[in-house]
Amino acid sequence: MAETATSNAPVVRFAPSPTGYLHIGGARTALFNWLYARGRQGKFLLRIEDTDRERNNEQAISAILDGMKWLGLEWDGDAVSQFARADRHREVAAELLRRGAAYRCYASPAEIDAAREKAKAEGRPQIFLSPWRDRDPKDAPNDVKPVVRLKAPREGETVVEDHVQGRVVFPNKDLDDLIILRSDGNPTYNLAVVVDDHDMGITHVVRGADHLTNAARQTQIYQAMGWSIPEFAHVPLIHGADGAKLSKRHGAQGVEEFRAMGYLPAALRNYLVRLGWSHGDDEIISTEDLIRWFDIDDINKSPARLDFKKLDDLNGHYIRNTPDEELVRQVKEMLPHLDFAQLASIAPDPKAPPRADLALAREVQRQLPAIATGIELSERFAAKGWNRFERAIPALKERSKTLTELVNGALFIIAERPIAPDDKAAKLLGSDGRASNGTVLKILSEILDSDWNAAALETRIKSYAETHGLKLGSIAQPLRAALTGRAVSPPVFDVLEVLGRDEALARISASVG
């Protein structure tokens, strides 16, 4: 099954375990692999590390596959199941045994624990030196099923030459004889990884820095088998805003959540790749340039923190530069991933940056309490006609950092009469605004015969304001409040046009009467 690697084109892989979602840190690792392969006519393979049957299931795997596809990281060939290759792993373990490079260890878990506790108490490294390494197997107890351990070198050192970390040296005395086969005969992770990487013809292993010590142990397996060792690149982990390892506490962890929050795949890729990698002062980089420029040798060694503000800014750039019809498509794709009822139940972390999806959920609940999901919201837009939504986009995309913000800003399209004004809009329409209200009303009768498009409406209203010595704001603000129920919206003239004459006039008279 070795890939026929042409010349020296790299073969890389992304090897997630099926945890139920594609972790944002894993996504970056996958992205690095993908860029590296794509930039060098290499292959980007996908392997699911599903040897732990406990946490393995179909949904968990497809969640990862979906995340990869959404991010645009297409892999070559079929995803490989590590579990399905267990026989081959056992075969290699047997070969290691034959070569005398591995041995059966009959130490009980209790025995091992005790030794570790003792080592810890004495301040020694917590490694277990099995007595069975040198003992005669004939002394083995009959009632204990043995594990198979690698007979790792005790002297010297194991060196990992790493494209990111540099030359990392591990004294062999600190590395114990790792278990390669469990007492039930199943292979362990380190064995499986080495065998699979070797069989798949992997030339470059690019993965999280949490695997650095594994690289040393895996190196010992490669050496015991006489296999050539792949190039390594251990990329630093992504941390939360507070510098600690990214966890649930930090909010989003899975790319599915980033998707639901309204981030564009291209923007997320751009953001992720800049975490630990850069190309001069470049910030917004096309995928083509990323592929051209990316190199594992340029990855930084220090971990980076996730900064949603910067992601938002980048996403805003991408939204502004995405064609309107494409944004409509993206919104339609994104909406089914939103559950407003569920989002509204999330207690917002006061220290965390405001989340656009939570804001949207709150706004939907306020204005359209009957709507509980993104699917229902989507149906509401469809009823009004998506073309109306698309017409609002040029004005909306200028002021949206996420797709959820875009949708939030477009809510006025499907708002139901009478429009429920929020606090600020109510103020504009309240007693203070009564005079203005009258003004708005008067204007209406005069612009009824004007062409119903933004430019004509603007000219008409502006000239009216001028001839009556009124500030535009004194007209536009109450008008905005009447039309959208908010004090903030796209330019009122655009709102008027998108709404259409009948609906706009109906909303105005409803708010006056």
Added chain:
RNA sequence: GCUCCCAUCGUCUAGCGGUUAGGACGCGGCCCUCUCAAGGCUGAAACACGGGUUCGAUUCCCGUUGGGAGCGCCA
């Protein structure tokens, strides 16, 4: 505790012995303006500390401090 890794504005980073230490996000101010944005201009903001090496250290070496990862018959 042991092993390994890291350290430039609040954050992401450029720098690869001699720079007014650059850019981006965020933050402040001004301009634009019907609100909010976007855009333009502008301001504040960093080489963790201590020793070396060197004519000269942000840059090289050592230590301290502070972070992080790993130490499973998990992956």
